[in-house]
Amino acid sequence: MMESIIRPLKLDHDLDESHQVFVSGFHHVFYPIMDEAKPALCRDMVKICARIGNRSFVAEAEGRVVGILLGAAAPPWKKLRAGLSEAVFGFGPRAFWNRYQMSAFAKKHLRRVLIGYSPHVYKHPPSWPWAEIIVFAVHRDFRGRGLGRKLMDAFLDEVRKKGIKKATVSTDTELDWKFYPAYGFKRIVTFPLKAYTLILPGKYAEGYIYAIDISTAPKPTGGQIL
Template sequence: MTETVTYRTMTRDDYSALINMVCNAWYNDNECDWATAHRAAEIDFEYALARTTTAQVAVVAGRVVGVILGRIDSLETRPAVNKHHTNTLKLMAGLVTSQEGRVLAHRLKEMKRANEAMLKAAKREGHAYDAEVVLFMVDPDVQGQGIGAHLFDWLLDQFKANGVKNYFLMTDTTSDYSFYDHKGMNRVQQEPMTPFPMPQPLSEDERIEEHLHAFMYDSEVDASNEGVNPLGRD
């Protein structure tokens, strides 16, 4: 029997559980100790919080099992550099004190570089955005129950309620990016990444297979339908 899922606004009390989710999803790959992986995940999460204005979590039996963080530009009241940006810098200083930490720091910086390059390229091509899907995660133990779809649709409703026209998100080949294809979103940019030193150049197919690409998706917010109206598609 499937347990009841409840949804609510994210609070500070959820941060620890969510950082653990980020760690298990992207950093706890047996290539470093837990403390180092956890610090990298905390940096990643703090950087997401630095851009977040709207957030919801999914809870099962008192345990946070999913989250979606969004940024709506019109709701942002913080300075351009806020406390979460400062926290990432402090945490990064501690991360680079070990070799394992420096590898993860490189991964974080490479992701940031790729995302910034894709957004810059999209803007050069004439795209403009007033919202972002910042972070979207569902615990693998509860996937397939519609939790991800519920969270995503909730954020789209928030976008509509606040007059958002166009939004974007960043992902990569370590995530289930097929979800966004299924949603009918438009993949507008693709950027190769090299999170670890490679002994020799990889072919395009090998790079995709080795999880070395970042993707940027975007879509319009359609007030009359379900929120997804792919840009440039019929």
């Protein structure tokens, strides 16, 4: 059996390896902004998500980070504001002035994704205190070995400890959304997703929001959690 450790993310220390996991998880839907822009673009996306989140975990195996779950569980307003400011006043202008050296295709795709993902925000049922899985991925070489489940266990345990009743996640048909019903999440929102029209022309994609009732969520399955 593979030895693994689940531990809290240390952003400065884990950024490079977390970025690699992010690329491995989402290259098929983000490849223009990964292959035709400076790597700083996706690194900054990971940083912003980790800054908005206050309960983020990594899975380590074979001495490196191979899984990430960047999550928020009632993040303090100050933290939320700092992450959002970085997105609006840092990332936004850098992308606008093309500091990431995106190709024309990458720029179009980024714009399409930002607009196309907006239903995930405005169709999101309001819930406070807010608990959200923001980014969730396991490196492709390590999938199907229970690491995703252990990361989710660790995150939901924190949500439970904070007395929050429900956690939500946005996903879509081009991602590995089936993890969520397998884990115990229920689908609460479905909508047509237009984020991938450039990279998947003519293909119909659907966006989903899933929620889990913490009282019925599985308790941690064990494994080494630090």
